Amino acid sequence: MTSAASPDLTPGRPLVFRNATVLTMDDAHHVHHGADVLIIGEHIAGVGPALAVPDGTAEIDATGGIVMPGMIDTHRHMWQTAMRGYGADWTLTQYFVWYYLQWGKVFRPEDIFAGNLLSAIEAVDAGVTTTVDWSHGLQTVAHADAAVDALAEVPGRFVLAYGNIQQGPWEWSTAPEFRDFVTRRFGSGNDMLGFQMAFDVTGLDPRLLSPDRRHRGHRVGVHGKRAERRPGLPAHLAAARARHSRLAVHGHQRVVER
Numbered sequence: 517m518t519s520a521a522s523p524d525l526t527p528g529r530p531l532v533f534r535n536a537t538v539l540t541m542d543d544a545h546h547v548h549h550g551a552d553v554l555i556i557g558e559h560i561a562g563v564g565p566a567l568a569v570p571d572g573t574a575e576i577d578a579t580g581g582i583v584m585p586g587m588i589d590t591h592r593h594m595w596q597t598a599m600r601g602y603g604a605d606w607t608l609t610q611y612f613v614w615y616y617l618q619w620g621k622v623f624r625p626e627d628i629f630a631g632n633l634l635s636a637i638e639a640v641d642a643g644v645t646t647t648v649d650w651s652h653g654l655q656t657v658a659h660a661d662a663a664v665d666a667l668a669e670v671p672g673r674f675v676l677a678y679g680n681i682q683q684g685p686w687e688w689s690t691a692p693e694f695r696d697f698v699t700r701r702f703g704s705g706n707d708m709l710g711f712q713m714a715f716d717v718t719g720l721d722p723r724l725l726s727p728d729r730r731h732r733g734h735r736v737g738v739h740g741k742r743a744e745r746r747p748g749l750p751a752h753l754a755a756a757r758a759r760h761s762r763l764a765v766h767g768h769q770r771v772v773e774r
C-alpha cells in the first residue's frame with residue numbers, strides 16, 4: 517500500500533493517506549471507500565474523498581488498504597513471547613506446570629526484556645497500538661524495570677499489569693521496593709505507559725481486601741477465564757469494589773469491568 521517512493525515522514529509534517537477504506541469507528545460505524553485521511557500534528561484534520569491538503573503534505577497511497585483506529589489488546593503475556601512457539605500443543609495444565617512451577621522462576625530480567633520487546637514490536641506491526649501487558653513473571657523489581665525498559669523502546673501505548681506468580685500478591689505488593697518502582701517508573705503521568713496491578717488469583721483472597729487500602733488509586737485486575745462466573749466471586753467482587761476504585765476481571769475471552 518505504500519507508494520513507490522518513500523514519502524518524507526519528518527515529524528511535524530502533515531500526512532495524508534489516499535484512497536483507503538476508512539473504518540471510522542464512529543457511533544454509526546461509517547465506512548468510507550476510496551477516502552483520504554489527513555493528519556496534521558497530533559490530530560486527524562479530515563476524512564473524505566480527494567481531500568485538499570496543505571503544501572508540503574506527505575502522501576501515502578493507501579489503495580487496497582484499510583485505515584482504522586489502532587486496535588486494543590486488553591490482555592497479553594508479553595514476557596512469554598520469546599517462548600511462544602514452545603508448547604503450542606500443550607493443555608492449559610501443562611502450561612501452568614511449565615511456567616508457574618518449573619521454569620518461570622528461571623527467567624532473568626533480560627529474558628523478560630526480550631519477550632516484551634518482541635511482543636511490543638509485533639503488536640504495533642499488527643496494528644495493535646494499545647496493549648495491556650499481563651506481566652506475571654516479575655519476580656523482582658529488576659524484572660519489572662526490564663519489562664518497562666522494553667515497552668519504552670517501542671512507539672506504542674502500553675499498560676504494565678504488574679504481577680508475580682511466584683508470590684501471593686499480598687506479599688509483593690506490600691514490598692517497599694515495589695512501591696518505589698511504581699513511583700519511579702510511573703510517577704510522571706506518561707500517557708503512553710499506564711500501570712495496573714495484576715493479581716493472579718482464582719478468587720479474591722481476603723488478604724487482598726485489607727482495610728488499609730494499599731491499592732487505592734491503582735487499577736487492579738484479577739486473572740482468569742470466565743472468572744466472573746466462578747461461584748462466590750461476584751460477591752467478592754462487590755466487596756472489593758468498595759475498596760478498589762477500579763477493578764477489572766481479565767480473561768482470555770473478555771474483560772469485564774465491575
Ligand SMILES: [Zn+2]
Nearest residue numbers: 591593650739
Ligand atoms: Zn492471561
